[in-house]
Amino acid sequence: MNIKSIEWRNGAIKIIDQTKLPGVFGYIDIKDLKTLCKAIKELKVRGAPALGAAAGLGVYLGIKDSTAKDFSVFKKELNKVISYIGSSRPTAKNLFYGLERMRKAAESNKEKPVSLVKKILLSEAREIIEEDRASCRRIGSYGQKFIHSGDTILTICNAGILATVDYGTALGVLYSACEKGKKIKVYSCETRPLLQGARLTCWELNRKGIDVTLICDNMAATLMRQGKIDKVIAGADRIAANGDTANKIGTYNLAVLARFHKIPFYIAAPASTFDLRIHSGKEIPIEERKKEESTELFFAKPIAPKGVKVFSPAFDVTPDNLISAIITDKGVIRPPYIKNIRKILER
Amino acid sequence: MNIKSIEWRNGAIKIIDQTKLPGVFGYIDIKDLKTLCKAIKELKVRGAPALGAAAGLGVYLGIKDSTAKDFSVFKKELNKVISYIGSSRPTAKNLFYGLERMRKAAESNKEKPVSLVKKILLSEAREIIEEDRASCRRIGSYGQKFIHSGDTILTICNAGILATVDYGTALGVLYSACEKGKKIKVYSCETRPLLQGARLTCWELNRKGIDVTLICDNMAATLMRQGKIDKVIAGADRIAANGDTANKIGTYNLAVLARFHKIPFYIAAPASTFDLRIHSGKEIPIEERKKEESTELFFAKPIAPKGVKVFSPAFDVTPDNLISAIITDKGVIRPPYIKNIRKILER
Numbered sequence: 001m002n003i004k005s006i007e008w009r010n011g012a013i014k015i016i017d018q019t020k021l022p023g024v025f026g027y028i029d030i031k032d033l034k035t036l037c038k039a040i041k042e043l044k045v046r047g048a049p050a051l052g053a054a055a056g057l058g059v060y061l062g063i064k065d066s067t068a069k070d071f072s073v074f075k076k077e078l079n080k081v082i083s084y085i086g087s088s089r090p091t092a093k094n095l096f097y098g099l100e101r102m103r104k105a106a107e108s109n110k111e112k113p114v115s116l117v118k119k120i121l122l123s124e125a126r127e128i129i130e131e132d133r134a135s136c137r138r139i140g141s142y143g144q145k146f147i148h149s150g151d152t153i154l155t156i157c158n159a160g161i162l163a164t165v166d167y168g169t170a171l172g173v174l175y176s177a178c179e180k181g182k183k184i185k186v187y188s189c190e191t192r193p194l195l196q197g198a199r200l201t202c203w204e205l206n207r208k209g210i211d212v213t214l215i216c217d218n219m220a221a222t223l224m225r226q227g228k229i230d231k232v233i234a235g236a237d238r239i240a241a242n243g244d245t246a247n248k249i250g251t252y253n254l255a256v257l258a259r260f261h262k263i264p265f266y267i268a269a270p271a272s273t274f275d276l277r278i279h280s281g282k283e284i285p286i287e288e289r290k291k292e293e294s295t296e297l298f299f300a301k302p303i304a305p306k307g308v309k310v311f312s313p314a315f316d317v318t319p320d321n322l323i324s325a326i327i328t329d330k331g332v333i334r335p336p337y338i339k340n341i342r343k344i345l346e347r
Numbered sequence: 348m349n350i351k352s353i354e355w356r357n358g359a360i361k362i363i364d365q366t367k368l369p370g371v372f373g374y375i376d377i378k379d380l381k382t383l384c385k386a387i388k389e390l391k392v393r394g395a396p397a398l399g400a401a402a403g404l405g406v407y408l409g410i411k412d413s414t415a416k417d418f419s420v421f422k423k424e425l426n427k428v429i430s431y432i433g434s435s436r437p438t439a440k441n442l443f444y445g446l447e448r449m450r451k452a453a454e455s456n457k458e459k460p461v462s463l464v465k466k467i468l469l470s471e472a473r474e475i476i477e478e479d480r481a482s483c484r485r486i487g488s489y490g491q492k493f494i495h496s497g498d499t500i501l502t503i504c505n506a507g508i509l510a511t512v513d514y515g516t517a518l519g520v521l522y523s524a525c526e527k528g529k530k531i532k533v534y535s536c537e538t539r540p541l542l543q544g545a546r547l548t549c550w551e552l553n554r555k556g557i558d559v560t561l562i563c564d565n566m567a568a569t570l571m572r573q574g575k576i577d578k579v580i581a582g583a584d585r586i587a588a589n590g591d592t593a594n595k596i597g598t599y600n601l602a603v604l605a606r607f608h609k610i611p612f613y614i615a616a617p618a619s620t621f622d623l624r625i626h627s628g629k630e631i632p633i634e635e636r637k638k639e640e641s642t643e644l645f646f647a648k649p650i651a652p653k654g655v656k657v658f659s660p661a662f663d664v665t666p667d668n669l670i671s672a673i674i675t676d677k678g679v680i681r682p683p684y685i686k687n688i689r690k691i692l693e694r
Contacts, residue, residue, distance in 0.1 A: 022652040156565075187658070190641065190651075192539065192563035198642070198651040206652050213656040216539035216641055217565040218503075218597030222663040225599065250565025252572065256607045257600065294537065294563055295545070304537075304545040305369040305553050309560040311534070316569040 022203040040088040047163020048092035055098030056125030093238040097272040135329030136167035140176030143327040147177035157248035158200035159235025224261040236269035243320030243337025244281025255322035281317030369550040387435040394510020395439035402445030403472030440585040482676030483514035487523030490674040494524035504595035505547035506582025571608040583616035590667030590684025591628025602669035628664030
């Protein structure tokens with residue numbers, strides 16, 4: 001299989017509608033900004049690196065029909081598009097990284113005619129995509145060294161093909177290990193409330209022919225206690241300068257359990273996920289999702305009494321001291337993170 | 348409100364059909380053994396103490412129409428009924444406790460006419476029920492001392508009115524605290540796969556007017572890290588002689604998290620939950636539930652690819668060293684459990 005989760009095709013952003021998986025595997029064309037932001041909010045396209053790509057293409061989608069003649073007018077339109085996309089989801093750094101890349105690409109070409117700037121912006125968005133393709137493979141290559149033949153690996157949410165352009169971060173590490181001929185088994189946490197682990201990771205690993213077993217999130221501790229898990233690996237939505245890592249809610253849970261059971265816990269993410277302007281995870285904005293995601297089973301059937309209060313953060317923060325190593329496209333970062341993150345990212 | 352989860356009424360076992368909650372609150376009458384065992388397997392009636400009551404009434408239901416004239420024939424029928432009920436679910440000790448009580452009541456009256464033995468068995472079943480009512484209130488009374496006004500308590504599954512005859516074990520402790528005028532807040536883990544926390548505990552606490560907030564199971568760690576949880580309390584399905592406690596899958600997860608965050612973790616259960624013939628949790632049989640409970644959202648909609656492998660234990664075992672105290676109807680048991688369980692239960 002050769003799936004691309006997101007690309008620019010025939011004047012539209014072409015994405016897999018991930019809310020339809022695993023039942024239906026199909027693409028949709030997104031032709032306007034409002035539809036894109038709705039698709040991001042509703043998680044039709046999701047995963048931090050994929051959101052970086054969506055941000056890049058989204059900016060181009062938003063300004064490609066601009067009738068602005070000079071850059072100052074164009075820039076106002078551009079800024080509006082950027083802040084509109086930026087308001088879709090708050091946590092993943094890659095979204096803002098993509099937007100910032102597009103802003104800078106426009107700025108550094110502001111002397112050129114607007115029509116040319118537009119073309120440059122499409123190139124820039126495509127470059128973000130190509131960089132993701134390459135960086136995921138580098139993450140895989142660095143990360144597969146941690147995986148041994150015979151290992152059983154636990155993962156959460158979906159940090160695979162569907163979360164990136166076409167390879168994955170945490171799952172990319174596993175794909176890379178398999179490409180090296182290593183035999184592995186995977187347990188996938190279903191990842192409530194929106195079940196990205198059950199719906200997406202199981203689907204993706206099944207297609208790749210990798211041995212995967214689904215568990216409910218609350219079963220991970222039992223597997224670890226039974227000695228069935230050799231490693232835990234997860235993706236990331238934002239990593240602070242000290243290594244604190246925001247990722248799908250439940251990741252911190254696994255990190256604590258891994259520490260208790262003395263199991264290595266790895267984060268895999270590209271450089272674009274790091275936010276070096278913030279010192280620790282406390283500064284990472286955590287999205288709170290609407291309560292119906294918890295009270296109605298995948299928007300189907302009520303499973304809690306009407307009016308019940310709900311706490312539903314979309315992400316949690318895993319403190320740096322619970323992370324064995326952060327696998328990036330620039331190399332593997334080990335503690336002390338406060339020093340080594342800058343050292344590796346800036347080299 | 349004055350709900351009874353299970354009682355003998357008009358020649359039938361009257362239970363709340365818990366699979367219909369929170370949408371529909373209604374009773375069903377169970378008039379034959381096959382229907383009872385199906386109801387137990389499908390969790391229409393569930394909760395370790397309620398299963399003890401169901402076992403007692405079930406034995407009577409199974410033999411009340413016996414035409415046996417002498418005890419030896421009657422005993423064969425009785426044993427068949429007992430082993431049939433015993434095959435419904437393997438983990439909760441109370442089920443077997445109830446069956447054993449009924450067997451002994453018959454045995455010790457074997458000189459009496461069969462018709463009288465039957466009446467004695469109905470009395471015995473009703474006594475199991477009355478004992479549960481009383482013992483839950485004693486658990487509440489002992490346990491409420493651990494709860495302070497202003498506390499926020501995390502619980503899992505449903506160890507309340509619906510899991511017992513009419514008061515609850517873990518939730519009974521909270522009800523008792525409220526009756527003493529203490530103000531508390533509760534977080535309820537939804538408890539995948541069958542969502543007893545979302546469906547039953549939220550419903551029950553809402554009706555009782557207790558402030559409850561629903562979380563997905565993987566959010567508990569975040570709440571603890573934010574300092575929002577003062578205590579964790581759970582029920583139990585079987586407790587070994589050393590204090591190892593089998594309870595709903597996810598309980599061990601919470602116990603590890605509580606230890607990591609230095610939060611007290613309590614188990615509340617009646618004496619009938621203890622199984623002193625087994626030395627540790629390793630000997631507790633853990634029921635594996637069918638995979639559709641994980642792959643189809645409450646039997647409604649597929650959420651994982653067809654044919655995916657599933658690991659789905661219904662229970663886990665929390666080792667004694669993670670339990671701050673076990674609150675029973677005979678008093679509070681503290682470590683070292685191996686000594687103190689016998690001391691308190693046998694007094």
